[in-house]
Amino acid sequence: MTGKESKVIVGIDLGGTSIKIGIVNMTYEIIAQTSISTNAVRPYEEVIEDMGKTAVKLLAENGYDLGQCLGVGVGSPGTVDSENGMVLYSNNICWDHVPLADELSKYLPVPIYLNNDANCAALGEVVKGAAKGCQNAAFLTLGTGVGGGIIINGKIFEGGYPGGVELGHITNGSEGRKCTCGRYDCLETYASATALINDAKSMAAQHPESELWELCGHSLDNMNAKVPFDAAQAGDACGKILIENYLRHLADGIIDIANIFRPDVIVLGGGVCAQGANLTDPLNSYLEENCFGGSVSYIPRVVTAQNGNDAGIIGAASLVQV
Amino acid sequence: MTGKESKVIVGIDLGGTSIKIGIVNMTYEIIAQTSISTNAVRPYEEVIEDMGKTAVKLLAENGYDLGQCLGVGVGSPGTVDSENGMVLYSNNICWDHVPLADELSKYLPVPIYLNNDANCAALGEVVKGAAKGCQNAAFLTLGTGVGGGIIINGKIFEGGYPGGVELGHITNGSEGRKCTCGRYDCLETYASATALINDAKSMAAQHPESELWELCGHSLDNMNAKVPFDAAQAGDACGKILIENYLRHLADGIIDIANIFRPDVIVLGGGVCAQGANLTDPLNSYLEENCFGGSVSYIPRVVTAQNGNDAGIIGAASLVQV
Numbered sequence: 001m002t003g004k005e006s007k008v009i010v011g012i013d014l015g016g017t018s019i020k021i022g023i024v025n026m027t028y029e030i031i032a033q034t035s036i037s038t039n040a041v042r043p044y045e046e047v048i049e050d051m052g053k054t055a056v057k058l059l060a061e062n063g064y065d066l067g068q069c070l071g072v073g074v075g076s077p078g079t080v081d082s083e084n085g086m087v088l089y090s091n092n093i094c095w096d097h098v099p100l101a102d103e104l105s106k107y108l109p110v111p112i113y114l115n116n117d118a119n120c121a122a123l124g125e126v127v128k129g130a131a132k133g134c135q136n137a138a139f140l141t142l143g144t145g146v147g148g149g150i151i152i153n154g155k156i157f158e159g160g161y162p163g164g165v166e167l168g169h170i171t172n173g174s175e176g177r178k179c180t181c182g183r184y185d186c187l188e189t190y191a192s193a194t195a196l197i198n199d200a201k202s203m204a205a206q207h208p209e210s211e212l213w214e215l216c217g218h219s220l221d222n223m224n225a226k227v228p229f230d231a232a233q234a235g236d237a238c239g240k241i242l243i244e245n246y247l248r249h250l251a252d253g254i255i256d257i258a259n260i261f262r263p264d265v266i267v268l269g270g271g272v273c274a275q276g277a278n279l280t281d282p283l284n285s286y287l288e289e290n291c292f293g294g295s296v297s298y299i300p301r302v303v304t305a306q307n308g309n310d311a312g313i314i315g316a317a318s319l320v321q322v
Numbered sequence: 323m324t325g326k327e328s329k330v331i332v333g334i335d336l337g338g339t340s341i342k343i344g345i346v347n348m349t350y351e352i353i354a355q356t357s358i359s360t361n362a363v364r365p366y367e368e369v370i371e372d373m374g375k376t377a378v379k380l381l382a383e384n385g386y387d388l389g390q391c392l393g394v395g396v397g398s399p400g401t402v403d404s405e406n407g408m409v410l411y412s413n414n415i416c417w418d419h420v421p422l423a424d425e426l427s428k429y430l431p432v433p434i435y436l437n438n439d440a441n442c443a444a445l446g447e448v449v450k451g452a453a454k455g456c457q458n459a460a461f462l463t464l465g466t467g468v469g470g471g472i473i474i475n476g477k478i479f480e481g482g483y484p485g486g487v488e489l490g491h492i493t494n495g496s497e498g499r500k501c502t503c504g505r506y507d508c509l510e511t512y513a514s515a516t517a518l519i520n521d522a523k524s525m526a527a528q529h530p531e532s533e534l535w536e537l538c539g540h541s542l543d544n545m546n547a548k549v550p551f552d553a554a555q556a557g558d559a560c561g562k563i564l565i566e567n568y569l570r571h572l573a574d575g576i577i578d579i580a581n582i583f584r585p586d587v588i589v590l591g592g593g594v595c596a597q598g599a600n601l602t603d604p605l606n607s608y609l610e611e612n613c614f615g616g617s618v619s620y621i622p623r624v625v626t627a628q629n630g631n632d633a634g635i636i637g638a639a640s641l642v643q644v
Contacts, residue, residue, distance in 0.1 A: 079615075089618070136482035152479075160458030160474075163619025164584025171574045174496040183577070183612045252493045255505070260582065262486025290505045293401075296411070297485025 003063035005031065009320045010055050010072040010108070013117070013312025016040060016092035019047075021055050022313035023062060026322045028128040030310055032062045040093040045103060047093075052107025071111035073319030074100060075120035075312060079162045085114045088162060113319035117312065119156045119165070121305070122149025124315030125267045129306040134264035138257045139305070140167060142250070142270035145180065146188040150261060168192070170256055172249050190249035193225040193272050196242070200228040203238045211236030225272050233278070247279070251286035258300050259292045269305035276304055325385035327353065331642045332377050332394040332430070335439070335634025338362065338414035341369075343377050344635035345384060348644045350450040352632055354384045362415040367425060369415075374429025393433035395641030396422060397442035397634060401484045407436045410484060435641035439634065441478045441487070443627070444471025446637030447589045451628040456586035460579045461627070462489060464572070464592035467502065468510040472583060490514070492578055494571050512571035515547040515594050518564070522550040525560045533558030547594050555600070569601070573608035580622050581614045591627035598626055 005025045013020040015038060022033035036054050038047060059069060078090025085101020087093075101112040115123075122131075122139030131137035131151070139149040148167025150157040159165045168188035169181050177189035189195055201220045204213045212231040216222040228246070231239025254266055273279060283302045291299050307314050327347045335342040337360060344355035358376050360369060381391060400412025407423020409415075423434040437445075444453075444461030453459040453473070461471040470489025472479040481487045490510035491503050499511035511517055523542045526535045534553040538544040550568070553561025576588055595601060605624045613621050629636050 079619075152482075157474075159582070159584035160586055160622075161584040161620030163580075163613060163615035163621075164582065166581040166614040169581045169614045170492065170578040171494060181614045182616065183614075256492040256578070258485075259488040259491045260481070260486065262481035262483040264482060291485065292488040292491045292503045292505075293485035294504065297401075298483035299485075300482075 003031075003068070005064070005068070007068055007070050007322075008059070008064050009070050009317045009322070010059070011313040011315070011317030012051060012055065012072065012074045013120075013316050014038070014051070014074055014076045014093070015117075015312070016077065019051055019054075020312050021051070021058055022310075022317065023058060023064065024314065024317040028124075028314050028317055028322075030313055032058055033313060034058050038093060040095075044095055044098045044100075048098075048100060048103040049107065052104050055108055066108070066110060069108070069110050070322065071113060071320035072104065072108050073113045073115075073120070073316040074104070075117040075316035075319075076100065076114060077117050080114055080116045081162075082113070082115045082156075082158060085112060087114070111320065115156060115158075115319055116149075117315070118147035119149040119158070120315030120319060121269055121307070121311050122151055122267070122315070123156055123318040124307050124311055125269075125305055126151050126154065127318040128314055129311075130267045130303045131265045136261065136263040138167070138261055138263045138266045138300075140254070140257070140266065140268055141305075142191060142193055142268060142272040144192060144194050146186075146192045146253075148257075151263070152261070167253070167257060170253065172253055187249070187253040191246065191253055193270060196225050196228060196246050196272070197223050199246070200225075200242055203228075203242055207238045210238040212238040212242070226274070229275050229278055247282050247286070251283050251290070254283060254302060255287060255290050258287060262298060263300050266300050266302045267305050268302065269311065273304040280304060325353075325390070327386070327390070329390055329392050329644075330381070330386050331392050331639045331644070332381070333635040333637070333639030334373060334377065334394065334396045335442075335638050336360070336373070336396055336398045336415070337439075337634070338399065341373055341376075342634050343373070343380055344632075344639065345380060345386065346636065346639040350446070350636050350639055350644075352635055354380055355635060356380050360415060362417075366417055366420045366422075370420075370422060370425040371429065374426050378429055388430070388432060391430070391432050392644065393435060393642035394426065394430050395435045395437075395442070395638040396426070397439040397638040397641075398422065398436060399439050402436055402438045403484075404435070404437045404478075404480060407434060409436070433642065437478060437480075437641055438471075439637065440469035441471040441480070442637030442641060443591055443629070443633045444473055444589070444637070445478055445640040446629050446633055447591075447627055448473050448476065449640040450636055451633075452589045452625045453587045458583065458585040460489070460583055460585045460588045460622075462576070462579070462588065462590055463627075464513060464515055464590060464594040466514060466516050468508075468514045468575075470579075473585075474583075489575070489579060492575065494575055509571070509575040513568065513575055515592060518547050518550060518568050518594070519545050521568070522547075522564055525550075525564055529560045532560040534560040534564070548596070551597050551600055569604050569608070573605050573612070576605060576624060577609060577612050580609060584620060585622050588622050588624045589627050590624065591633065595626040602626060 468490030
């Protein structure tokens, strides 16, 4: 069997639970993919051996030899030394100074690129997604926390040292919310999906008459980030307050990013972005009203990410430039 | 007369009131300088003719011909198109789309570089000053407003579009302070010298028993940014509250910049930086406690600017790389 493409890229999305491995073509479309369990309690050498051998097998099964593979991109959680291909620290997979690129090249003797997963997702949206063709883009992922990535001149901006580009950890409100980073009132404590869910739980518990309480089936365990949006759409006062508050905090963070980087677009990822225009329409109005310079300056559009479940593989593969 | 240097650079600091013109050597030391009145009500062509002819005269008087001039750097207030050498908009000098580089090259037929004055000040501290030798640095000027500049890989980062790198216009407190930019609660509304002076005036007016009121000679007209620092140093409760509050807001803004850019150093300029260690010591403590990643990450030092009154000329000249 021989693959249809003359050249391909391997994208590897390293996660705490599973490792997704995909082959993409020169327009970053996924043409084959598989997944293995991370099983992070193993020595890292075993995890990487498994990763490498699975990738080689996937290539072979689809008719590609290593000579056709332009390179391998790996997206990793945690703090990454991209220059030396090393995972400096990852809480998710309990790795500390793991020489991932060196290890992986034993099985995949091709150029190997490593970066943080949020940075990969940002670049993935630039090469194929909501920011396609943009030279400058910001990416915010609204999940358990708020992660971010910045693309400048088509390349990932990594900050001067590890600890930079932590867009979820800029000052936002002043309610005294303790952040996981140790500081108070970071954007993450107001604009993550977790923050929205926690706020919605408090509100629902206090308002058993609300549609919010109805929509979570009278159980706080059923609360998720979609419920307050649904309640607000249904005209529920509690839902409206929650969403208005959430969007105002998120907008403030986005405007900060606009006033600092003034990118072409600001892409939102994570589960909350399934809200689409319910999320982006009010945010874009906030930006038009509040960005520095108003209409005299360039006002970036806020859009939702397009790569969805493929974001991990496409983002990792995007590290290998065609 | 012949100058001692084989090559020189001209740095021009364009201000609303005056234009400072200096000759610097290859280590950005000022070897001669002069100043002319901007007289901005004139057509811009006349202002630039005056600027250009004065620079040529200054060179000649000091024994330099144009062949020895590596280039001219101009720092301008307002929004600047550095690529095309154009002042897009400046409120201070009432300029709108002025082709400064083209006009100036009529009198100074050498490479001409233009940038925003805050960006120039930032780069000036990198080539000769508090951030000398740093590849990545942030600069905040605490004056009437809060201006900023970012240096990445030794070069000015300008953002994707005009309206970017407005470091004074990121969210800070939540007292509902209206900012000049139209938004509420920007860093500038808490951390500018103006904000400190206004806060000190309010406090002094409410506390005639305070040292703060004593130190401004029982007249709010005498209030300046130094008085509350002096009052705090003297143990005055009002002064201490003011400075603690001021430093906390400023620190939050600086930590945001650290968490986003993670530069080598963060340089503070403007009149407030005359406070030296009174300003930087508590700020550095805040950073150590609150930067993302704590001691595991790199914690940038906060330092005060060193170029003082020469910042305008050195900053402008720094646009011309030796």
